[in-house]
Amino acid sequence: MTTWINPYLQFLGTAREAMTFYHSIFGGKLDIATGADFGVPDDDERIMHAHLETADGWTFMASDCDDTDGEGDGNPSRSLCIGSDQPTPAALEWFEALAEGGEVHMPLEKQVWGSLYGQVRDRFGVLWMFNLVAE
16 A cells, blocks of 8 residues: 655745746646636636646645635745755755745755754745755
8 A cells, every 4th residue: 555645835816936936946737727628607717626746756736726725815825845855966955946936944954853944935825844864
């Protein structure tokens, strides 16, 4: 038996833009289905399901939601953590790309536990935490 956990992000009408942005950073294959694809005429442009399988084999998904679907904070996005057993150039590029239009909360720097660690909130409100084991 094989099991897995995949993050599922919800956005207030920006799921297409967010997932296209992530696809531009991480590469891979992006599939997007709208309300029209599911036969929901009142929500024909709303993203019902987006699925990104990155070039590195990660999978994460997203959809548009109403504010009432979240936790009442106006943005039901979540946090994601990227870990690596070494600080690859790609991971450093991802951090910078996610910061475009967003905000670096904590620069990617060596920490007392030995890893490079940093936090960036992207333009869609998702907090990305990077923990890269330093050599």
